[in-house]
Amino acid sequence: MNPAAERPRIDEAIIRLLPKAEVHVHLEGAFELADLLELARESQVPLPGPAATLFDLSTHHAADASESNAGEAAAPESAREFTSVAGTDRRVSPAPGPEALADTPTGTGVGSGGLSAFLRFLDWQCGLVRTADQAATVAYRFAARQSASGIRYTDVIINPTHWSTWRGRTDELVAAFTSGFDAAERDGLCIVNMALSLLRTQTESEAVELVTWIAETHPPRVVALSIDGDERVSGRTGPRFAAAFTLAQAAGIRRTVHAGESSGADGVWDALHLLHAERIDHGVHAIDDPSLVDHLATTGISLGICPRSNLTLGVYPDLAHHPLRDLQARGVRITINTDDPGAIGTRLENEWSLVADAFGWGLLELTELAQTSIDVSFAPDTLKAELTAELAATVAALGSTRS
Ligand SMILES: [Zn+2]
Numbered sequence: 001m002n003p004a005a006e007r008p009r010i011d012e013a014i015i016r017l018l019p020k021a022e023v024h025v026h027l028e029g030a031f032e033l034a035d036l037l038e039l040a041r042e043s044q045v046p047l048p049g050p051a052a053t054l055f056d057l058s059t060h061h062a063a064d065a066s067e068s069n070a071g072e073a074a075a076p077e078s079a080r081e082f083t084s085v086a087g088t089d090r091r092v093s094p095a096p097g098p099e100a101l102a103d104t105p106t107g108t109g110v111g112s113g114g115l116s117a118f119l120r121f122l123d124w125q126c127g128l129v130r131t132a133d134q135a136a137t138v139a140y141r142f143a144a145r146q147s148a149s150g151i152r153y154t155d156v157i158i159n160p161t162h163w164s165t166w167r168g169r170t171d172e173l174v175a176a177f178t179s180g181f182d183a184a185e186r187d188g189l190c191i192v193n194m195a196l197s198l199l200r201t202q203t204e205s206e207a208v209e210l211v212t213w214i215a216e217t218h219p220p221r222v223v224a225l226s227i228d229g230d231e232r233v234s235g236r237t238g239p240r241f242a243a244a245f246t247l248a249q250a251a252g253i254r255r256t257v258h259a260g261e262s263s264g265a266d267g268v269w270d271a272l273h274l275l276h277a278e279r280i281d282h283g284v285h286a287i288d289d290p291s292l293v294d295h296l297a298t299t300g301i302s303l304g305i306c307p308r309s310n311l312t313l314g315v316y317p318d319l320a321h322h323p324l325r326d327l328q329a330r331g332v333r334i335t336i337n338t339d340d341p342g343a344i345g346t347r348l349e350n351e352w353s354l355v356a357d358a359f360g361w362g363l364l365e366l367t368e369l370a371q372t373s374i375d376v377s378f379a380p381d382t383l384k385a386e387l388t389a390e391l392a393a394t395v396a397a398l399g400s401t402r403s
Pocket residue numbers: 024025026228258281339
């Protein structure tokens with residue numbers, strides 16, 4: 001591969017033109033600033049900080065951002081439980097460990113209050129969504145946002161435990177999101193299906209209950225089961241969720257698993273052996289086990305890597321230390337995704353551009369990236385074929401204009 005300096009920079013406008021899929025993005029992390037201000041006004045919930053800098057947690061009012069606002073946004077009885085459960089969520093454990101990150105503000109931005117403050121902010125956001133119309137609007141705007149990046153299909157991860165108002169009413173929440181995604185598709189926007197996610201701190205019976213509900217009712221647009229959570233906080237949980245994922249596999253529900261981010265290579269092995277993962281979300285620590293890297297390369301199980309998320313939350317200090325390029329060089333299929341684009345302040349074209357600049361990728365490499373995103377998505381085969389043909393046509397047209 002040529003050094004970056006020898007390659008023409010691929011502009012974000014070109015990246016947006018490439019038909020592609022996104023497979024690792026959370027609805028909880030995709031709120032735009034205007035969405036949050038509107039929802040807070042509708043729900044009469046005070047902002048935790050100045051409107052203009054709401055995504056910069058260092059500007060938030062010190063104590064009440066995590067306590068009173070989260071509580072006000074949630075149903076009163078469930079607020080405390082919700083906050084404590086969500087506080088052990090899927091987030092990252094960087095080298096010093098999540099406790100150190102939580103206690104070590106990192107300056108400005110969404111990571112400035114550390115891991116715990118970031119989690120409370122995500123919970124606060126989701127707690128603002130209280131009506132079916134609001135949930136449908138969140139879904140519709142997400143699809144529109146994806147479309148603006150040239151994303152034609154998305155498997156969006158939704159963890160019902162975050163949406164405090166809807167506790168015990170997952171069916172209603174999913175139906176509301178579905179109506180929003182349906183409306184978006186009718187308008188020609190990005191096609192979005194859902195990967196409903198378990199939290200690592202949930203019980204085995206809760207997990208089985210969710211999967212049983214999906215298997216028995218076949219909710220429209222629910223195509224996959226996911227799991228996320230901070231494995232340094234929860235410990236090894238693969239065995240606890242094996243029954244749920246085995247049930248999902250038997251029912252034809254696709255599987256994607258957060259692992260190898262807050263866990264090591266052993267977490268990825270558990271995802272493969274116990275949870276029958278078809279994709280791994282993050283998975284970057286697979287690099288520590290050569291036999292695992294070989295296994296991933298042989299089986300074609302892809303890693304949904306999110307570069308800026310890793311940098312923002314301190315998993316790696318910079319891209320020079322990130323294993324993305326090594327993993328790919330050793331034959332592992334990778335996709336580049338946003339994870340929590342609203343909160344992090346990124347878009348997919350920014351992620352792809354960031355990596356292209358760092359590693360000297362040109363149109364050829366980005367086309368391969370787009371093709372992989374389509375191939376490993378849980379989109380219907382007919383849509384995959386359609387997008388593959390459109391990608392080839394787009395690249396051919398770009399090639400003729402660039403030569
Ligand atoms: Zn994620």
